[in-house]
Amino acid sequence: MHQFELHGVSRGCKAASVNLEVRSISSWRTQRHCVISHISNMTSVSLHKMAENTGALLIVLPKSFATASSKEREVLSDIEVHALSSEIDIPIYFALWTPNIEKILKDIDGGSSPDKGSSAWDAMVHSFSSNGYQIVINANKPYPKNDAMITSVQGKLPGLGVEEKLPTIVIVTHYDSLGVAPDLSHGADSNGSGVIALLEIIRIFSHLYSNKRSHAPVNLVFLLAGGGKYNFQGSKKWLEDQLDVTDATLLQDVHFVLCLDTIGNDDIYMHVSKPPKEGSNLFELNKSLSSVRKSEVNVVHKKINLADEILAWEHERYSIRRLPSATLSSMKNHKDPLRATVADVADTINPATLARNIEDIATALARYIYNISGSSQALSSHMTVDEEVVKTWLEFLCSHARAAPLLSDKNNPLVKSLVDTMNRFLSDVKTSTLVADKRDPDFVFYDSSQATCHIYNVKPALFDLFLTVLITAYLAVVYQLIQNMPYIYEFMVPSIKKLKAQ
């Protein structure tokens, strides 16, 4: 399970190695049992009870997230929210469904202990023949990664004219994912969809900007921020880099900062910290997006809670620094569990919807930039987002678990390929890395995010004794046979009469 510290608060669970007897969720008794359970049998209440009283917990995820029942989803998100919000002492592991695990689950469910067995004989037979399981997980004790870094990638499309005097639009999205198990958090929607949107918008506008006639006098800055699930560390660092230096030119005249977060569903909401005034840039953008989508794009206003260290949306990072900013998202509420779940996999997203959303956002941006207010579709030929491309990107992004601790090493191939893609379309691509402060770290990542689990089929000790008795009996028979070999031989020897006849 995921373990990390954010602002000095530990979350997740600490211990790692397991060597315990396996029990089902209904039959565990003591700390010496490891409970294996399917997710549908769990509740957050039972999770808490087990977290206090068992030795370890192995939760089996549903066969496929796309076809999981709504109850399973509910329970899963419930558990994830609970587990990620507190520190847990026992090791909790999550396993994907396999036929083998299903068999074990059935076995331990069926063969629950016969403590109230009907007769002594039953109990005895059971103690001879029962199938026990022993679970062994060899994992290193998780250590904090000292050199964990969060990488952000920034690229720019300079507008037509003198670059320093042009207004700037910043488009931001984070690329990491969060889930209860880092190696299982593929984050297709949150925030793979944002990354795809950003890359597609980059492609479209680099195409537009390469043509003199459609080269707009607006700078476009794109930021692929890391650590988005860890209080938007990547954006924070980038802002500090841009604003706190003396000759800050890049963010001098910002029209708005647009963050893209989880846009894989039908609806799109615009989240702001301050309602945009009529005539302001964000208001215009909202208007053009509404007209592109032919339906009102709702503005959700949520004040920044300065008392809470954890920010709700990425744009709040920018709003704090007094940059007009908004987040586009399919989520209405920042507390939606979909933003941090292992159930967020590629199957659950419809590429067509995502492609349409991206197209809408790109068109709205273009309309805003070129100041087109009518319903003309002049740009539409450049603006199409191919569903196949979106699908390919989705598959690529979801083939890696993108939890920030897994991407925190130098030269991570995934980050590198993202950089390469941006390099293809943008000039001036820079990566900036953020390493946590040694003394008072904002975030601490731990290594050993996954382990191999061995479940052994074991027999009770009595069974061994029983086997010894059987073997002894068998050997006695063999002994008798060898002892009596002469008699058998005698029997085989033809009678004297017959010999004489020969």
Place this chain on the structure above:
Amino acid sequence: MTLYHFGNCLALVYIPYHLTYKYSGLSEYGAFWKCIQAGGIYILTQLCKMLILATFFPTSDSTVHGAIDTVGEALKATVDVADVFGLYLVLSGIPGKGHAKLLTAGLGWAGAEAVLTRFLLLWVGARGAEFDWKYMQKSLESNISLVQHITTGTLVWLWTRHDLKKSLVPIVSTMLLLAAYRTFIIDLLLSSDICTWTVLSIKAGYTLCLAVPTLKIYAGIAASIGIF
């Protein structure tokens, strides 16, 4: 499971060998060294077999397409005839008379096989935490192969005798072939997805079918030439 289970399996494999050695009169002849010699020849034979297999039968992907390449497997099984030749060497090399000679050859041969193929398997497998009937079955199987090897040895001996009755020669030859191709025939008869206990009992039955007639023929010839 662990060490205790390992001990169980070990007892099941090796105590029958010990009993055979002890109570069939071999210990009175002091045939221990001869058994070791037979074992040595077993090792040499296996080396030769491996060399031949590696040289003439490069790993073919016979089972990739699901169907087993019967002809290729049969050719490979032909190499097992080397076992028969090895046993012949043992028999001609060991001085001695009658039952003791055959028993020594068979026991030494089977013993070497049991030590070389089973011990490591059990050491690695049966000591683990996982319980599996497989190891019990392997142990029982090596008991069967003890009988099998003694039978094969006897058949080889019978085959080399000149005073064997003419009418018995084809029977002995057939049985010798059946014994040499035993693994192949059993593999051919059984597809791989049959319960392992059934396989084991079929092997036992097969061996018994060979062993009883062999004993009968041997008893006849032994009586006629005066070995008791």
